[in-house]
Amino acid sequence: MSVRYAVYLAPACDTALWRFGSSVVGYDAETGADCVAPALCGFAPEDWRGLTDEPRRYGFHGTLKAPFRLAPGMDETDLFAALAGFAMEHHPFELPPLEVRQLGSFIALVPPAPVPALDDLALDAVERLDAVRAPLSEAEIARRKPENLTPRQRAHLHRYGYPYVREDFRFHMTLTGKLQEPAMGHAVNALSEAYLASGAHMPVPVDDVVLYMQEEAGARFRILHRAPLGA
Incomplete structure (x- = not known):
């Protein structure tokens, strides 16, 4: 099966933050439009x-x-039930206004300081929803270039299907692909200016988790479902 799912945070689609982020990456995952x-x-x-x-x-x-494939014997009904059960165990909370930052070779929006409720939500998503995830294939593991990961990240990759979890998790909302200087410096400045001008530099309510779906390899992910927190 080539269908993949992912559990993300995504602002409401009528917010300035959603409009800004979608315009920067050039795609609206709610409507499917460029x-x-x-x-x-x-x-x-x-x-x-x-x-x-x-x-x-x-x-x-x-x-x-x-992103993950469903485990053998699982279907979307099982996934929706697991997602709802996970979401109802967490209360809504708020992120402080995000900031444009360079993270290694790309640029993202990140919280200015750790948010314990966010870290707890991410850890619980990784662990609670792992029962519906199919193990990675050898090819999928190889694409993650495990030789470039730390021993702990390699262990995370094999255990959870993703290296940057638990102690290695850092929440971010990606805005660019890999950049090199001088494009990196110019892009950080340009995005910072556009972000402030967009009106999106506001606290971010987190009142649901969002299920995205990729119908086939290489396709774009689309929003499939929002599961309210604490519902």
Whole structure:
């Protein structure tokens, strides 16, 4: 089965943050439509589109549980039930206004400081929803380049299907693919200006978790379902 699912945080689709993030990556995962990129100083629209190929495939989001295939014998009914059970154990909370930051070779929106409720939500998603996840294939493991991971990250990859969980988790909402200097510095400045101008630099209510689906390899992820927290 080539269908994959992922559990993400995504702002409500009528918010300035959703509009900003979707326009930056060039795709609205709610509607499935392409988006016009914001005017970014120093970047032509066609050049910017090339720099966001990777995040465009996934849609604007922050990862809680990375993409996975369903375990043998599981179907969407089982997935929806597991997601609802997980979500109801957590209360809604709020993130402080996110900030544009460089994370290694890409740029993302991140909280300015740790948010314990967010870390707890992510850890519980990784562990509670693992029962519906199929183990990674050898090819999927190889694509993660385990030789470049720390021993702990390799252990996470084999145990949970994703290396950046538990102690290695850092919540972020990806805005670009890999960048090099001087494009990196220019992009951080341009995105910071556009972000502040968009009106999206506001506290972020977290009152649901969002199930995304990729129908086939290489396809873009779409929003499939929102599960309310504490419902």
